[in-house]
Amino acid sequence: MAWFVLVLAGLFEVGFTSCLAKAKETSGATAMLWMTGFFLSLSVSMMLLYKATQTLPIGTAYAVWTGIGAVGTVLAGILFFNEPINVLRLLFLTTLIASIIGLKLVTH
Structure with a gap:
């Protein structure tokens, strides 16, 4: 269950980075809505990360969380923000x- 919670936390990390990117592209009330999404996603991501670390080692959980966020954010950038x-x-x-999968395999 902790691994599922950790993956979900990583997906919310992708959410907050994507909201940040959209807020940068807009202004006024629209930017504020994206920033609200950013803060909500950030809060949920952190709460889920905290929950996962109650069972998983902090080093492994943090590395996997940031890895999921990094991979997801790059893919979102390619798919939705025309990044190269x-x-x-x-x-x-x-x-x-491969490193994220490796950490999962060696963590008991």
């Missing part, structure tokens, strides 16, 4: 994903 995609970027994303 190239072979080296995909290579490093693949190594990051």
